[in-house]
Amino acid sequence: MISRRTLAGAALMLAALPLRPALAQTIEAGALRLENPWTRAANQGAQGAGFLVIRNTAAEPDRLLAASSPAAQRMELHTHIREGEVMRMRPVNDIPVPGNGSVSLQPGGLHLMLIGLTQPLVAGQSVPVTLRFERAGEVTIQLAVQAAGARQMQMGQGHRH
Numbered sequence: 001m002i003s004r005r006t007l008a009g010a011a012l013m014l015a016a017l018p019l020r021p022a023l024a025q026t027i028e029a030g031a032l033r034l035e036n037p038w039t040r041a042a043n044q045g046a047q048g049a050g051f052l053v054i055r056n057t058a059a060e061p062d063r064l065l066a067a068s069s070p071a072a073q074r075m076e077l078h079t080h081i082r083e084g085e086v087m088r089m090r091p092v093n094d095i096p097v098p099g100n101g102s103v104s105l106q107p108g109g110l111h112l113m114l115i116g117l118t119q120p121l122v123a124g125q126s127v128p129v130t131l132r133f134e135r136a137g138e139v140t141i142q143l144a145v146q147a148a149g150a151r152q153m154q155m156g157q158g159h160r161h
Contacts, residue, residue, distance in 0.1 A: 025037065027139060029136040033057065037141045039145055040146055041120075043120050047115050048071075054095075055102040056101055057100070061097060061098050062096075062133050063094045063097060064094060064095040064131060065094050065132045068130050069114060069129045071118055073117075074116065075129070077113070079109065114127075122145055128141070
């Protein structure tokens with residue numbers, strides 16, 4: 001079991017880490033291109049969601065298996081499912097990335113769920129997330145933090161240094 005002292009120490013270390021200014025980015029990881037990763041501003045202790053486009057230039061498919069971040073107690077891969085008239089989020093085991101294709105993680109669809117934020121997500125900053133793929137392995141990206149309620153990434157707006 002993790003002690004309060006350990007959690008407090010971890011929280012102090014995270015608080016001392018500067019969040020980087022948010023910038024649009026494309027990261028290459030083997031045959032994958034991870035484009036424009038972003039999230040919304042949120043308070044510490046709340047939940048957040050991460051979005052990006054994953055393009056696969058190889059003929060072989062890949063799968064996103066897991067994600068982690070020092071900004072969240074845990075992360076899950078999620079989708080939205082319609083149950084009658086209500087949309088509900090549900091965890092998924094993995095997110096397939098088709099060969100010579102792409103998958104979009106976006107509001108109202110597949111996304112990364114940051115659960116139990118250990119720090120506030122501040123608009124104009126960014127937060128590190130490590131993604132683990134079946135073929136491409138681990139790759140760390142920076143989610144650009146947009147305003148609360150944003151429906152898409154706003155390029156070049158409101159970035160603070």
